[in-house]
Amino acid sequence: MRRLTWILVALMVATPAAGAVSLNETQLTRYHELTADLRCLICQNRSIAESDVPLAKDLKAIVAKQIAAGRSDGEIKQYLVDRYGEWVLYDPPFQMSTWLLWVGPFVLLLIGLVIVAVVMRKRRETTPEPALDRERLARVLNDDPPPSQPSHKDS
Amino acid sequence: MRWRLVVPVVVVLALIVLLGYSLTRSPDVLPSALIGKAAPAFDLPTIASQRDRITNKDLEGNVTLVNVWASWCVACRAEHALITEISQRTGVPVVGLNYKDTREAALRWLGRYGNPFAVVAFDGSGQVGIDWGVAAVPETFVVDRSGTIRYKVVGAITREEMNDTLIPKLKKLQQES
Amino acid sequence: MIPELGNFALILALCLALVQTAVPLYGMARSRADCLAVAAPAAVGQFVMLGIAFAALAFAFYGNDFSVAYVAANSNTHLPWFYRIAAVWGAHEGSLLLWMLLLSCWSLAVAAASRSLPRDVASCVLAVMGSVSVGFLIFTLFTSNPFARQFPAPAEGRDLNPLLQDPGLVIHPPMLYMGYVGFCVAFAFAITALITGRVDSAWTRWTRPWTTAAWVFLTVGVTLGSWWAYNELGWGGWWFWDPVENASFMPWLVGTALIHSLAVTEKRGIFKSWTVLLAITAFALSLLGTFLVRSGVLISVHAFATDPARGVYILAFFAVVIGGSLLLYAIRAPRFEAGTEPVAILSREGLLLLNNIFLVVAAAAVLLGTLYPILADALGLGRISVGPPYFNKVFIPLTAPLVALVGGAAVIAWKRTRWQAVQSRLWLPLLLAIGLGVLLPWLALGESGVVAAAGCVLGIWAILGALEDVVRRVRGRRVMLPRNVLGMTLAHVGVGVFVIGVSLVTGFGGERDVRMAPGDRVSFAGYDFVFKGTRHVEGPNFTAETGDFLVFDDGDQIAELEPAKRRYNASGQVMTESGIDVGVFRDLYVSLGESLSGQAWSVRIYHRPFIRWIWAGAFLSAIGGLVALTDKRYRRREKLRAPSREHMSSASVQA
Numbered sequence: 001m002r003r004l005t006w007i008l009v010a011l012m013v014a015t016p017a018a019g020a021v022s023l024n025e026t027q028l029t030r031y032h033e034l035t036a037d038l039r040c041l042i043c044q045n046r047s048i049a050e051s052d053v054p055l056a057k058d059l060k061a062i063v064a065k066q067i068a069a070g071r072s073d074g075e076i077k078q079y080l081v082d083r084y085g086e087w088v089l090y091d092p093p094f095q096m097s098t099w100l101l102w103v104g105p106f107v108l109l110l111i112g113l114v115i116v117a118v119v120m121r122k123r124r125e126t127t128p129e130p131a132l133d134r135e136r137l138a139r140v141l142n143d144d145p146p147p148s149q150p151s152h153k154d155s
Numbered sequence: 156m157r158w159r160l161v162v163p164v165v166v167v168l169a170l171i172v173l174l175g176y177s178l179t180r181s182p183d184v185l186p187s188a189l190i191g192k193a194a195p196a197f198d199l200p201t202i203a204s205q206r207d208r209i210t211n212k213d214l215e216g217n218v219t220l221v222n223v224w225a226s227w228c229v230a231c232r233a234e235h236a237l238i239t240e241i242s243q244r245t246g247v248p249v250v251g252l253n254y255k256d257t258r259e260a261a262l263r264w265l266g267r268y269g270n271p272f273a274v275v276a277f278d279g280s281g282q283v284g285i286d287w288g289v290a291a292v293p294e295t296f297v298v299d300r301s302g303t304i305r306y307k308v309v310g311a312i313t314r315e316e317m318n319d320t321l322i323p324k325l326k327k328l329q330q331e332s
Numbered sequence: 333m334i335p336e337l338g339n340f341a342l343i344l345a346l347c348l349a350l351v352q353t354a355v356p357l358y359g360m361a362r363s364r365a366d367c368l369a370v371a372a373p374a375a376v377g378q379f380v381m382l383g384i385a386f387a388a389l390a391f392a393f394y395g396n397d398f399s400v401a402y403v404a405a406n407s408n409t410h411l412p413w414f415y416r417i418a419a420v421w422g423a424h425e426g427s428l429l430l431w432m433l434l435l436s437c438w439s440l441a442v443a444a445a446s447r448s449l450p451r452d453v454a455s456c457v458l459a460v461m462g463s464v465s466v467g468f469l470i471f472t473l474f475t476s477n478p479f480a481r482q483f484p485a486p487a488e489g490r491d492l493n494p495l496l497q498d499p500g501l502v503i504h505p506p507m508l509y510m511g512y513v514g515f516c517v518a519f520a521f522a523i524t525a526l527i528t529g530r531v532d533s534a535w536t537r538w539t540r541p542w543t544t545a546a547w548v549f550l551t552v553g554v555t556l557g558s559w560w561a562y563n564e565l566g567w568g569g570w571w572f573w574d575p576v577e578n579a580s581f582m583p584w585l586v587g588t589a590l591i592h593s594l595a596v597t598e599k600r601g602i603f604k605s606w607t608v609l610l611a612i613t614a615f616a617l618s619l620l621g622t623f624l625v626r627s628g629v630l631i632s633v634h635a636f637a638t639d640p641a642r643g644v645y646i647l648a649f650f651a652v653v654i655g656g657s658l659l660l661y662a663i664r665a666p667r668f669e670a671g672t673e674p675v676a677i678l679s680r681e682g683l684l685l686l687n688n689i690f691l692v693v694a695a696a697a698v699l700l701g702t703l704y705p706i707l708a709d710a711l712g713l714g715r716i717s718v719g720p721p722y723f724n725k726v727f728i729p730l731t732a733p734l735v736a737l738v739g740g741a742a743v744i745a746w747k748r749t750r751w752q753a754v755q756s757r758l759w760l761p762l763l764l765a766i767g768l769g770v771l772l773p774w775l776a777l778g779e780s781g782v783v784a785a786a787g788c789v790l791g792i793w794a795i796l797g798a799l800e801d802v803v804r805r806v807r808g809r810r811v812m813l814p815r816n817v818l819g820m821t822l823a824h825v826g827v828g829v830f831v832i833g834v835s836l837v838t839g840f841g842g843e844r845d846v847r848m849a850p851g852d853r854v855s856f857a858g859y860d861f862v863f864k865g866t867r868h869v870e871g872p873n874f875t876a877e878t879g880d881f882l883v884f885d886d887g888d889q890i891a892e893l894e895p896a897k898r899r900y901n902a903s904g905q906v907m908t909e910s911g912i913d914v915g916v917f918r919d920l921y922v923s924l925g926e927s928l929s930g931q932a933w934s935v936r937i938y939h940r941p942f943i944r945w946i947w948a949g950a951f952l953s954a955i956g957g958l959v960a961l962t963d964k965r966y967r968r969r970e971k972l973r974a975p976s977r978e979h980m981s982s983a984s985v986q987a
Contacts, residue, residue, distance in 0.1 A: 032843060037719070039717050039719065041185065041290040042290050042291050044632060044633040045575070045632050045633055054255065054281075055291070062285070083188060083189070083285060085185070085186070085715060086714060086715065086716055087716065088717070090717050090718070090720060090721055091721035097708060097716065100700075100707075101700060101701065101704050101716075101722070102722075102726075105694075105696065105726050105730060106729075108693045108696055109730060112689040112693050115689075119675070120677060123675055124674045140750075160605075160666070161662050163612075164659055164661075167616070167651075167655055170703075171651050173703070173710055174703075174706070175644075176706075177710065178627060178644060179640075180629075182631050182706075182709075183631055
C-alpha cells in the first residue's frame, strides 16, 4: 500500500496540472523555466507560468508536450515565435535588433569606469606634491610604523 | 560652458522625443507574425458535419476573409453584422474558424444571428488558432489568392476600420492576378 | 456640497502654490526679504487646502457618495470602511491628490525647518517645490479632477479593483509617494544651489537629512510593494521587473547613489556638480515613473487606467521641469568650485565614486530595459518583450561588485588607506565569509549550488565587513557609536541580509503544480501537504471557495493553510488568495489553481527558503537610514541671526 501511495505521489508530483503529460524531474525544471520565459499574450505583462487564462493554459500544454517529445528549448521557443512573433519571448535573443539592449549596460559601465580612471588621474596630476609627503613616503618605504593611525572617524 | 554638461540635456531631449512618439502608438495591439507568409496548414471538419473537411488549400484561388469567432465571445456579436456587410460589398467569401467552442453552441449562435460564412471550420481544441497566432477572439485575417496572409484585424472590426482599411484592401487584392 | 468644497480647496491650493512659486523667486531676484517671507506661510496654506481637499474626497468615499464619478468608479457600499478610505488613492485621480498632499507635507516640514536655514535658501527651496505643486494642481484640475460629478448618480459603485483590496493598499502607496515626493526636496535644494551658485558644507548639511528621509520612505515603499505582490498575486514571486516596479526602483537606485555622493561632498567638498546632477536625476526618474504609470505607453499589471492625453501633459511637464533644470545645470554648474584634490582609489571617496558608477549604470540598465520595447517599436525593429530573464542577467552582474564594495566600505578611510591596513582588517572577514557562505546553503537546506553559494559569500562578506568596524570601535572602549556610523552599519548589514535572501530563494526555491482531490497528500521540500477539501465562504463583498490544507513536518502538523479563490460580487473578478506558512528560514506557499472534475483542484505549492530575509534586509537598511537621520549633527538647532547669516554667506563664497 505504501508503494502504491509512493507511485501515486510520484505521478501527481510529476504531472503539471495544466496538461496530461508526465514529466520527470529535469523536464519539470525545464518546463518551469521555459514557461517563466514566455509571455502571456493577453495578460497585462505576465508570463504563461503566472497565468491561468485559457490561452496561457493552452501554451503551457504545448510546452509540456514538446518537452516530453524531446524538443530543445530553442525549438520550442521558435515554434511559438513563428506563430506569435518575438513578442512572446521575455528573454530577448541576442540579435541585430537587440544588440543595444544587451551590450548597452556593459558599455555604459566601461565608459563609467574609464571616466573614473581619467578623473582620478587628472586630479593627481593637477595637484602639486606638498613637501611633507616625501618624508612620509620614505617612512613607508622603510616600513617604519606611521606616527598615528589614519583617521576613520565618521562617515 | 563646458560641453560635457550639455550631455544630460541632450539625453533627456532624446528621451522626451521617444516618449512623445510612443504616446501615438498603442502597445496592446499585437501585429501578426504571419503577414506575408503562407497561411498555416490545417485540415479541419466543418461545424455542419464531421465528414466534410476544409483545408488551407481551399483558401487558394480567391481572396478570402478568415474570421475567428466563438459563440461565447461577446465582441463577435458586435462585428457580426459588419462581416456580412463586407462580404456583400466586396463579394469576398468569408471562412469562419470556430475557436474552442462546441458544434451545438456554434450552430445555435449562427441560427440566431445569421450566417455570413461560406463555410465554418471547427477548431475545438484551438490548435489551429494557435498555428494562426490567435491570442483572443475575434480576429480576422485577409488571405490573398495565393494563400498568403496579407492583413490581420485584432479584435472586433469597427465601421471605420472596415471602410477605411479593410474594404479598400480587399478590393485591391481582388485586382491582383 | 462637500465635493464642491474639495474642488474649491484645490483651486485655492493652486493659487497659493502660484504665490509660493512666483513671489519668493521674485524676492530672490530683487533681494526683497518681504517677498521671500511669503514662501513659508504659502506652504502652510497650501497644506491646509490640500488637507481639506483630501478630507473631502475621503468623506465622499466613506459616505458612499456615488454622484462623484471617481467614488462610483472605485468603491462600493459593501466595501469594508478601511478599504473605502484607502480607495481614495486606488486610482489615478485620487492618487494624484495623495501625491500633492504629501508634497505639501514635505513643504510644510521644510517651512517648519526654515528657521535653521538662511532665508533665501529656504524660500528658494519652497518656491521650487511650489512650482512642482503648480504643475500637478493644474494637471489635476484640468484633466483629472477627482471631484467631477455625474448625474444621475448610480445606486451602486463599481467596486475597488480586487487586486487592491488588501492591507498593502493602505500603506504601500503612501510610503512610496513619500519617497518620490521627498526627492523633490533634494531636487529643490539642488536647484537652489544652481540659482545661488553655492554648494558648500552648509548646503550639504541641509540637504543630507531630507534626502536620507526620502530614501528611507522609498526603500520602505518599494519593499512593501514587493511583499504585497508576493502575498497577493498568488505565484510566489517577489519581484517581476514590471515597468511600474522599475519606475519605483530607478529613483531608488539613483537616490542611493545620491545619499552616498552627498556624504563625499560633505566630508571632502568634492563631486559637487555630480551631486547636484544626481539630485536632479533622482527626481526626474520620479516624474518619469509618474509618466510611465499613467500614460499607457507600457503594458503593466500595475498601471492606472491609462490615457495618452494625460500622458501628453505629464510629458510636457517633465520636459519643462527637467529640461529646464538640466539647462540651468549646464549653465550654472561651472560656478561650483571644482575640487582638485587627488582622489585615491583606495579611499572612501574613491569607493563611493565606484559605488555611484555601479548604481547609476544599474539604473540606466533598468531604464534601457524598460523603455526598449518602445525604442524598438519606434525604430521599426518590431515588437520585442523585455522581461525578468533579461533584467536578471544584466542587473546581477552590475550590482554584485557593488555588494563586494559594501564589505570594505567601513574599513576604508577618507583620503587614503594603506593597503596593508585594509588587508590586516579584512582577511578574517573575507575568510569567514567564504567559509560560511559556501556552508550556508548546505547547512540550511542540505543543498549546494555555485551561484547561490557565491551570493551567500557576498552577503556574509557585506555583513562581516560592516560589523568588523563596529567591533573594532567598541572593543575595549565602552563608547556609544555615533548614530551615523550605527546607521551605516545597519544599512550595510541589511544589504548583506537581502543578498543572502535573494541568493537562497533564487537558487533553491521550488514549486509543484499538482492535481489534488480531497484526501490527497503531496510530498514536497521535506514537508507533506494534505488537502482536506474546499468550503464555500461568503465575504462582505465576495464569495469564495476556501481550501483547507494541513502541512506536516515528519508527521507533526505544523500549519493549516487556507488559500482561496474569491469572486468579487461587483466586478465579477476572480482573485487568488494564497495560504502562506511564514517562517524565518522558509515560507511554504499554497495557492489554488482551478477547479477540476470531481472535487479536485489544481494546486500550486511553493517552497521559498529565506524569502523573509529579502524584506528583513531591506527594512533593516531603512532602519539604518532612520538611525543615521537622528545623528546629533542634525539635531543641533541653528539659530541664525542676521550677523551670522552674512558670515555664512561670505564663508561659502570661497568654499
